[in-house]
Structure formats: structure tokens, C-alpha cells
Amino acid sequence: MIELFKNPNYDFIGKRKWAYIVSIAITLISLGSLAVKGGLRYDIDFTGGTLIQVRFEQSPAIAKIRTALATIQLGDSIIQQFGDPREYIIRMPLVAVGSEEISRRVQAALGADPSLGKFEIRRVEFVGPQVGRELQLQAVYLVLAGLVWIAIYLAFRFDLRGGVAAVIAVLHDVIVCLGALSLFNREFSLPVLAALLTIIGYSVNDTIVAYDRLRENRGKSTPKGRTFAEQMNDAVNQTLSRTILTSLTTFFSAAVLLFLGGKTLEDFAFVLFVGVITGTYSTTYVAAALVVDWTSHVEGRLRRGKKAVAKA
Numbered sequence: 384m385i386e387l388f389k390n391p392n393y394d395f396i397g398k399r400k401w402a403y404i405v406s407i408a409i410t411l412i413s414l415g416s417l418a419v420k421g422g423l424r425y426d427i428d429f430t431g432g433t434l435i436q437v438r439f440e441q442s443p444a445i446a447k448i449r450t451a452l453a454t455i456q457l458g459d460s461i462i463q464q465f466g467d468p469r470e471y472i473i474r475m476p477l478v479a480v481g482s483e484e485i486s487r488r489v490q491a492a493l494g495a496d497p498s499l500g501k502f503e504i505r506r507v508e509f510v511g512p513q514v515g516r517e518l519q520l521q522a523v524y525l526v527l528a529g530l531v532w533i534a535i536y537l538a539f540r541f542d543l544r545g546g547v548a549a550v551i552a553v554l555h556d557v558i559v560c561l562g563a564l565s566l567f568n569r570e571f572s573l574p575v576l577a578a579l580l581t582i583i584g585y586s587v588n589d590t591i592v593a594y595d596r597l598r599e600n601r602g603k604s605t606p607k608g609r610t611f612a613e614q615m616n617d618a619v620n621q622t623l624s625r626t627i628l629t630s631l632t633t634f635f636s637a638a639v640l641l642f643l644g645g646k647t648l649e650d651f652a653f654v655l656f657v658g659v660i661t662g663t664y665s666t667t668y669v670a671a672a673l674v675v676d677w678t679s680h681v682e683g684r685l686r687r688g689k690k691a692v693a694k695a
Contacts, residue, residue, distance in 0.1 A: 396616040402668035413562020426572040436506035552670035574651035582658030589666040
């Protein structure tokens with residue numbers, strides 16, 4: 384394995400009090416933005432709208448299609464290539480205008496740009512908002528079910544404290560990502576949901592690596608007088624190279640998709656971009672830090688109980 388740091392000894396856990404302040408502040412800002420804006424902006428998959436399938440005679444650039452559609456002012460559209468390079472799916476947001484009228488306006492807008500060439504509208508479908516509500520509920524259930532199974536798995540593999548701390552860290556990451564979507568006025572779509580689930584898995588994987596190293600170290604002979612906080616800090620430092628390498632690889636990939644991947648992948652890449660940062664941060668300053676404070680609290684109560692029994 385490539386080692387970026389030789390025997391690092393940074394005091395990550397010692398700075399956890401400051402990290403708590405940062406985490407609480409970012410979480411409150413995220414929740415505040417969601418509350419002020421009345422929640423997230425949902426795309427057609429969740430809110431309903433019109434889907435139009437168009438086949439062009441020559442393969443056009445997506446940017447030209449988007450520019451043409453901007454003239455009819457029916458909101459931001461999602462444009463995706465559909466198999467053949469000349470065939471596209473256009474997803475229009477839910478508006479007061481009927482599907483037939485939307486189809487007519489789209490046809491007029493595309494026909495007004497001669498550079499797009501000849502085209503044929505092959506399919507027009509309306510996606511009702513009822514379907515959107517069902518998808519929203521399914522998305523919530525999916526995330527909650529994932530968190531429950533993560534907690535159960537970590538509770539069995541490590542202990543209850545580790546499972547609960549990991550779930551709190553994941554919730555922290557999800558709230559920050561959703562808050563970033565709200566702050567930057569981006570839409571919540573099915574690709575964004577996929578990105579959130581990816582971040583959940585990424586964050587939990589990082590946490591498990593640190594927990595594994597801690598358990599491995601505690602199984603060895605550790606110097607007397609070494610506190611649990613110091614042991615956790617050692618585990619974080621020992622996995623630092625692996626964490627940085629994994630994070631940078633994912634971060635640069637997400638950055639390329641965000642800035643060069645085009646409009647279709649932009650929101651998906653944005654969530655990955657933010658999630659990699661907060662996921663790496665939360666492994667140390669949320670999951671590991673909470674386990675340390677929880678363990679210290681339990682051990683302190685046990686010591687006080689023993690002293691009380693001894694005095695009695």
C-alpha cells in the first residue's frame with residue numbers, strides 16, 4: 384500500500400470539541416436553508432411532468448437543444464441521449480399547460496433552429512404527480528432502511544456505540560448534502576438519490592476501516608496508561624494514507640464530472656463532490672469522536688460506581 388505519511392501523529396481526536404461546533408453550525412445552516420425554502424426542489428421523477436422522445440436526422444449537440452428549448456420558457460429540462468446518438472429524451476417539468484400544447488411548443492422551438500435539422504417527435508407521455516409522491520416515499524424508506532441495517536451490522540461487528548455513532552455520522556453527511564442542494568438551488572432527482580446512497584456507503588466504509596484498525600490495535604499489547612481517545616487517534620492516523628488516497632481519487636473524479644460532465648450529470652456529481660468531503664470529515668470528527676466521548680462517559684460512570692462501592 385502507498386504511504387503518503389510516515390508514522391503520522393496528528394491530534395485529530397483532541398480537536399473534536401471544535402469539530403463538534405463546526406458540524407453543528409453546518410447542520411443548522413443546512414436545515415435552516417431547507418426550512419426557509421420549504422424543502423428541496425424535485426425534478427420530474429418526483430413532481431411529475433412531460434416526457435418527449437425526439438429523433439433527429441443528424442446527431443445534434445445537447446447544448447443546442449437546450450438553447451432552443453430555453454426560448455419557450457417552460458422551465459429547466461432534462462435532456463438525455465436515448466440509445467441512438469440521434470435520439471433524445473426531453474423531460475419537461477410540471478406546468479399548467481397540457482401535454483399536447485407542450486409538444487406543440489417544443490416542436491416549434493426545435494424547428495426554429497435550422498442547425499438542428501429535421502426531427503420527429505416519436506413519443507409524448509405525462510408523468511402524474513401521484514407517481515412523484517410514491518417515488519419520494521420510496522426514496523425516504525430506502526435511505527432509512529439502509530441506515531437501520533448499517534446500525535445492526537456495525538452493532539454486531541463492533542458494538543452498539545460504534546453502530547449508533549456511524550449512523551449519526553451518515554445522517555450528518557446526508558443532511559449536509561441535502562443542505563448544499565438547497566443552498567445552491569439544485570434539483571433532487573433519481574441520480575442525486577443514487578449519489579446519496581453512494582456517499583452513505585463511502586462514509587460507512589471509511590468508518591469501518593478506522594474501527595477495524597482500533598480493534599486490531601486493542602487486540603495487541605498496548606502501552607499502559609494509554610487512554611481510549613489516544614488509541615482511537617492512533618487508529619485514525621494509521622489509516623490516514625488510505626483515507627486520503629481514496630478521498631482524493633473520488634474527489635477528483637467527481638470534480639471532473641461536475642465541471643466537465645455536462646448538465647445531465649451536474650447535480651449527481653455535485654452531491655458526490657460535497658459528500659466525499661463531508662464523508663471523510665465525519666469519519667474522524669463525528670463517528671470516531673462520538674465513540675470516544677461515549678466510551679469515556681461510560682468508563683467514568685463505572686469508575687465512580689466502583690469508588691462509591693469501595694467507600695460503602
